[in-house]
Amino acid sequence: MEGSARFLALIKLANVGLTLIWGFAVTYVFVRALPLREFQAFLLLVAFGNFTISAEFGLTSIIYARLRRHWLGHKDEGAGGFQPEEMGVLFLFLGMLIFGGLVILLVALVAGAVGTTMPLLFILFFLSACVNLPALLAKRALAAVDGNFLWEALDCLRRLMTIALLLLILNGLDPRLSVLLQLAISLTVIGYAITLVHKRLGMTARHWLAFRRGGVHVRAHYLHDIGASALFTISEIVGYNALYFTIALATQDARPMLLFDFFFKMSRALSMAVRATVEAALPRITRAFHAGDAARLRQLLVRALGAAFLFALIASGALLLVGQWLFTKLFAGRAAIDITELLIIDGALLALTVICVSVYIQAALGRFADLLKRSLPFLAGSLLSVPLAALLGDRFDLGFLSLYALTLLTVSALHALSLRRLLQGARP
Numbered sequence: 001m002e003g004s005a006r007f008l009a010l011i012k013l014a015n016v017g018l019t020l021i022w023g024f025a026v027t028y029v030f031v032r033a034l035p036l037r038e039f040q041a042f043l044l045l046v047a048f049g050n051f052t053i054s055a056e057f058g059l060t061s062i063i064y065a066r067l068r069r070h071w072l073g074h075k076d077e078g079a080g081g082f083q084p085e086e087m088g089v090l091f092l093f094l095g096m097l098i099f100g101g102l103v104i105l106l107v108a109l110v111a112g113a114v115g116t117t118m119p120l121l122f123i124l125f126f127l128s129a130c131v132n133l134p135a136l137l138a139k140r141a142l143a144a145v146d147g148n149f150l151w152e153a154l155d156c157l158r159r160l161m162t163i164a165l166l167l168l169i170l171n172g173l174d175p176r177l178s179v180l181l182q183l184a185i186s187l188t189v190i191g192y193a194i195t196l197v198h199k200r201l202g203m204t205a206r207h208w209l210a211f212r213r214g215g216v217h218v219r220a221h222y223l224h225d226i227g228a229s230a231l232f233t234i235s236e237i238v239g240y241n242a243l244y245f246t247i248a249l250a251t252q253d254a255r256p257m258l259l260f261d262f263f264f265k266m267s268r269a270l271s272m273a274v275r276a277t278v279e280a281a282l283p284r285i286t287r288a289f290h291a292g293d294a295a296r297l298r299q300l301l302v303r304a305l306g307a308a309f310l311f312a313l314i315a316s317g318a319l320l321l322v323g324q325w326l327f328t329k330l331f332a333g334r335a336a337i338d339i340t341e342l343l344i345i346d347g348a349l350l351a352l353t354v355i356c357v358s359v360y361i362q363a364a365l366g367r368f369a370d371l372l373k374r375s376l377p378f379l380a381g382s383l384l385s386v387p388l389a390a391l392l393g394d395r396f397d398l399g400f401l402s403l404y405a406l407t408l409l410t411v412s413a414l415h416a417l418s419l420r421r422l423l424q425g426a427r428p
Helices: 005-033 036-054 059-071 085-110 119-130 132-144 148-171 175-200 205-209 211-250 254-290 294-330 339-364 368-390 393-424
Strands: none
Touching: 005 036, 005 148, 005 254, 005 294, 036 085, 036 119, 036 132, 036 211, 036 254, 059 085, 059 132, 059 211, 059 254, 059 339, 085 119, 085 132, 085 205, 085 211, 119 132, 119 175, 132 148, 132 175, 148 175, 148 254, 211 254, 211 368, 211 393, 254 294, 254 339, 254 393, 294 339, 294 393, 339 368, 339 393, 368 393
């Protein structure tokens, strides 16, 4: 099953479905469990969690690109090739990142910057979100050594249990206990995944603890990629999440925030489905690229784009049919969405499809400098969409959504050019 792109795509899509159910269940449960003002603060917490998770600066993509090349037998890099000590250093960095985010959250809670009567719930939920950082590193490492199926099976099990615990809140389970149990389950599954990585790479405890040697190696051979990937990641973090904060500054009306949150959930659902299909093809795409087989690479890219657009068209059609009902149901009838806004979201989703395919493939190949060039126009458009829409007065909701969609359409054209150039860059 590991060697079949179809089997990999199926289990990845199953995991995507469970992840999306969990994401929607979070909104469905907490919009009912919390007062509206506190739920708005909870959405900001979710956005901050997304910032923290994304602040790994693309290190997990770098380790995938390096480890994948090593696993495929391209070991001609000498001392600059992959070394097991890198894994321990990267896990240490991710741990420090989570700790830093937690400190910021604690300061915000103590200072009263986050309006909540349940600070423990916010802290536990933040930690349960951030535990996806080591999970992502374990996932990418396993995928690089042809362990996709192992991880996806484990993660499906984790998602099923956390969804059940989340829904039990509606039946009276204390939200804090629910999130705490979700955190414990995630740590157990991630720990087992790390053990699998340990065995696949033939690592010893000394490799995990050789922070000095690993740090020297990371500093010597990662800095070029880290610089580009860090800037790219920061740009993507701000571009995709900034509207939560700029909308909060622009208006106290809850509807614009809910409207963007709905779009964000739809775009995340699509990007996860696209990622599942692309990741299922990555073993073959990376082999073709590193072997310099441009014809095979072109064939695989066309297939990946075709599958991605199929998902986008299905999602767009479904959104037109049930989008208004879903919006009303999801936010407990506290706001409504019209057909014009749904059409704009559909256009944005089609543009996002090209961007996702390009980003996932080029990141796996370590082409971070090219991704950074494409990300900067997106960052500018995202940051300007809310201030420009604020000039429209009563048309603010439609304005920021339209400007954001236009930004995605422009950037998708730039990414299409990147994929074309990628075919010219296939090399042994």
